[in-house]
Amino acid sequence: MAHPPDSDLLRSFLAIAEAGSVTAAAERLGRTQSAVSMQIARLEENLGQQLFDRLPRGVALTARGAQLLPYARRVTGLIEEAATALRSRPLDGPVRIGIPQDYSETVLPGILSAFSRRYPAVEVTVRLDYSVPQLKAMAAGELDLAVVFEWKPAGTKGEILCVEPTVWVTSDRHAQHLQTPLPIAVYFSSDWCQANMIASLDRHGIPYRVAFECDTVGGFFAAVRSGLAVVALSRSTIPDGCRELTLAEGFPAVDSSSVMLHRSSRGTSPAVDALAEAIRVAFRPGAFTEVEG
Amino acid sequence: MAHPPDSDLLRSFLAIAEAGSVTAAAERLGRTQSAVSMQIARLEENLGQQLFDRLPRGVALTARGAQLLPYARRVTGLIEEAATALRSRPLDGPVRIGIPQDYSETVLPGILSAFSRRYPAVEVTVRLDYSVPQLKAMAAGELDLAVVFEWKPAGTKGEILCVEPTVWVTSDRHAQHLQTPLPIAVYFSSDWCQANMIASLDRHGIPYRVAFECDTVGGFFAAVRSGLAVVALSRSTIPDGCRELTLAEGFPAVDSSSVMLHRSSRGTSPAVDALAEAIRVAFRPGAFTEVEG
DNA sequence: CTTAATGCATCAGAAAAACGAATAGAATTT
DNA sequence: AAATTCTATTCGTTTTTCTGATGCATTAAG
Numbered sequence: 001m002a003h004p005p006d007s008d009l010l011r012s013f014l015a016i017a018e019a020g021s022v023t024a025a026a027e028r029l030g031r032t033q034s035a036v037s038m039q040i041a042r043l044e045e046n047l048g049q050q051l052f053d054r055l056p057r058g059v060a061l062t063a064r065g066a067q068l069l070p071y072a073r074r075v076t077g078l079i080e081e082a083a084t085a086l087r088s089r090p091l092d093g094p095v096r097i098g099i100p101q102d103y104s105e106t107v108l109p110g111i112l113s114a115f116s117r118r119y120p121a122v123e124v125t126v127r128l129d130y131s132v133p134q135l136k137a138m139a140a141g142e143l144d145l146a147v148v149f150e151w152k153p154a155g156t157k158g159e160i161l162c163v164e165p166t167v168w169v170t171s172d173r174h175a176q177h178l179q180t181p182l183p184i185a186v187y188f189s190s191d192w193c194q195a196n197m198i199a200s201l202d203r204h205g206i207p208y209r210v211a212f213e214c215d216t217v218g219g220f221f222a223a224v225r226s227g228l229a230v231v232a233l234s235r236s237t238i239p240d241g242c243r244e245l246t247l248a249e250g251f252p253a254v255d256s257s258s259v260m261l262h263r264s265s266r267g268t269s270p271a272v273d274a275l276a277e278a279i280r281v282a283f284r285p286g287a288f289t290e291v292e293g
Numbered sequence: 294m295a296h297p298p299d300s301d302l303l304r305s306f307l308a309i310a311e312a313g314s315v316t317a318a319a320e321r322l323g324r325t326q327s328a329v330s331m332q333i334a335r336l337e338e339n340l341g342q343q344l345f346d347r348l349p350r351g352v353a354l355t356a357r358g359a360q361l362l363p364y365a366r367r368v369t370g371l372i373e374e375a376a377t378a379l380r381s382r383p384l385d386g387p388v389r390i391g392i393p394q395d396y397s398e399t400v401l402p403g404i405l406s407a408f409s410r411r412y413p414a415v416e417v418t419v420r421l422d423y424s425v426p427q428l429k430a431m432a433a434g435e436l437d438l439a440v441v442f443e444w445k446p447a448g449t450k451g452e453i454l455c456v457e458p459t460v461w462v463t464s465d466r467h468a469q470h471l472q473t474p475l476p477i478a479v480y481f482s483s484d485w486c487q488a489n490m491i492a493s494l495d496r497h498g499i500p501y502r503v504a505f506e507c508d509t510v511g512g513f514f515a516a517v518r519s520g521l522a523v524v525a526l527s528r529s530t531i532p533d534g535c536r537e538l539t540l541a542e543g544f545p546a547v548d549s550s551s552v553m554l555h556r557s558s559r560g561t562s563p564a565v566d567a568l569a570e571a572i573r574v575a576f577r578p579g580a581f582t583e584v585e586g
Numbered sequence: 587c588t589t590a591a592t593g594c595a596t597c598a599g600a601a602a603a604a605c606g607a608a609t610a611g612a613a614t615t616t
Numbered sequence: 617a618a619a620t621t622c623t624a625t626t627c628g629t630t631t632t633t634c635t636g637a638t639g640c641a642t643t644a645a646g
Contacts, residue, residue, distance in 0.1 A: 004300075004369075004372045004373050004376045005372065005375075005376060006299060006300055006301055007297075007299055007300030007301075007303075007368070007372065008299055008300075010300075010372070010375075011297075021593075021594095022593075022594065022595095023592090023593060023594080031634075031635090032634065032635055032636075033593080033594080034594090034595080034596080034597095034634080034635070034636080034637090035633075035634050035635070037594060037595060037596085038595090038596090038633080038634085039633090041595080042633095046376075047376065047379045047380055048379075048380055049379055049380070054593090054594065054595090055593095055642095056592085056593080056641080056642045056643060057592075057593070057642085057643080058592095058593075058594090059593090059594080063383075064379060064383070067378065067379065067410075067413055068375060068379055070410070071371060071372075071374070071375035071378075071410075072375075074371055075300070075368055075371050075372055075375070076297075078364060078367055078368050078371070079297045079298065079300065079303075079364075079368055080297050081364070082298075082303075082361060082364035082365075082368070083297045083298060083339075083340065085360065085364075086340045086341075086342055086357060086360065086361055087340055087341055087342070090356075090357075117360075117363070117364075120360055222515055222519070225511075226511075226515065314622075314623095315622075315623065315624095316621085316622060316623080324604095324605080324606095325605065325606055325607080326622085326623080326624095327605075327606070327607085327608095327623095327624080327625080327626095328604065328605055328606080330623065330624060330625085331604080331605090331624090331625090332604090334624085347612095347622090347623065347624090348613095348622090349612075349613045349614060349621085349622080350613085350614075350621070350622070351621095351622070351623090352622090352623080
């Protein structure tokens with residue numbers, strides 16, 4: 001049994017797969033074409049499998065090569081992450097962040113796990129709450145950063161992380177969205193339901209009934225997962241096992257909200273800056289959230 | 294900015310960290326002590342950080358070294374996994390597996406994701422159901438493999454995957470287990486609740502009331518997560534946000550069940566064998582379930 | 587049909603890296 | 617004080633890997 005292949009070979013493999021050509025990959029890697037060609041030959045021999053089909057113009061992945069691709073991506077990504085984490089100056093100190101409950105199961109775990117791996121000495125405190133009390137807490141000096149939804153586009157200062165529509169969500173396994181009247185879930189204590197959700201249904205002449213009332217997003221998730229009701233959620237917070245209802249099915253977007261990042265006015269620290277940057281990256285469109293143990 | 298470090302260096306780093314000594318690691322790696330010593334010096338220079346404290350007797354990880362350790366483990370593990378996946382003969386064909394709902398959120402995702410990465414051409418069909426209909430389906434030729442709970446220790450043939458106690462489970466965030474009478478959840482259509490759960494409570498003189506009835510394990514999860522009831526679950530199926538109730542809190546184990554693997558008598562295939570092996574590994578005690586995207 | 591161009595594989599020499607054996611140094615044990 | 621244990625270092629030597637040049641196959645153009 002041969003030794004396991006080297007990460008350098010995987011890096012070259014990845015470059016070739018992405019460039020579609022040995023020559024182009026070589027340029028990108030700062031090596032000669034012959035060097036890269038030999039590397040890939042070595043890798044293929046090590047694994048005992050042909051990874052590329054040689055075409056007249058460039059190369060193309062074989063089935064086995066496609067199987068290796070995700071591994072190569074993850075390995076090189078991990079090594080890079082490890083290197084930047086280790087090379088960067090260690091930060092420490094407390095950081096207090098407020099974020100909507102909606103993200104507690106989707107983006108938040110990704111942010112926290114990556115951040116705490118990179119800066120293990122930073123003590124992150126998370127506060128899950130709605131926008132208004134979140135900003136109040138920040139004004140009271142209890143938070144360094146706050147991620148909040150805002151429906152009025154301008155108004156406050158703060159940085160726009162992304163703009164997301166609020167959409168109707170149903171379960172993969174149930175068909176609650178086909179019922180008439182439409183069973184919906186609402187919050188006890190938010191007038192946003194009245195103002196936007198119900199207004200949107202009224203506007204489109206969709207009859208509904210309140211089938212579920214609660215005061216936590218967790219309740220919304222449970223309601224939609226169990227097939228009890230249709231719920232309105234920001235697109236990126238749709239939980240597993242559920243899907244967005246499209247316009248073709250007769251469900252318009254409820255509204256469009258901005259996800260905003262607010263920073264405390266009482267000074268900052270390197271740790272706060274770093275977490276703010278991590279949040280920015282996590283919300284950047286196209287950032288696939290990858291949660292790892 | 295220096296190049297990212299090489300996986301070979303990480304492998305040596307890992308060996309040293311685990312052996313606690315350069316000399317011992319060198320032996321394990323089949324290299325000389327001087328070679329490994331130079332490798333680690335290169336890695337430290339590459340990262341610009343001291344990774345080990347040199348002790349009179351061996352070496353010990355520094356804080357930065359400890360930070361690198363999980364990366365090194367994952368990188369070497371991934372490369373090894375990639376190599377075995379790529380080197381092994383590709384399998385294909387259908388495999389039909391039956392498994393209790395209980396595992397649909399814990400061990401099952403781990404089994405399926407690892408297996409499908411390794412054998413992407415195998416089409417796995419999963420059937421979630423209780424033991425009796427599962428075995429019926431297998432007898433009818435609808436399943437190749439079935440994982441089932443068995444309470445009578447002997448009786449049938451089949452392979453024991455592990456033996457697990459059924460324990461009472463409560464929520465981290467609620468305190469339903471302190472209520473009197475104890476709120477419990479039961480299945481509609483299983484006499485196991487009567488025979489074991491309730492018998493166990495009676496035996497210990499614990500007063501209870503049925504607070505939740507359903508017919509799916511998903512319902513049990515929802516009941517315990519929301520603080521509605523205490524439920525009895527196999528230890529390895531305890532969902533996030535919940536914890537086992539201990540004897541010290543007055544809750545005895547309900548019973549002990551064997552997790553069994555049954556195979557169809559109508560022949561087998563390499564793909565079935567491979568999945569059976571993957572299941573065996575996943576249930577092997579100490580196998581930490583690692584789910585990845 | 588010939589000629590140029592593109593792109594991968596291969597070869598030989600050069601450069602770099604890794605290795606093994608021996609040695610030095612530090613700290614501990616006997 | 618001597619022996620032991622373990623790491624760092626040094627120095628030839630071997631092995632690996634890279635470069636630059638060349639060969640070969642296929643496509644595009646003249």
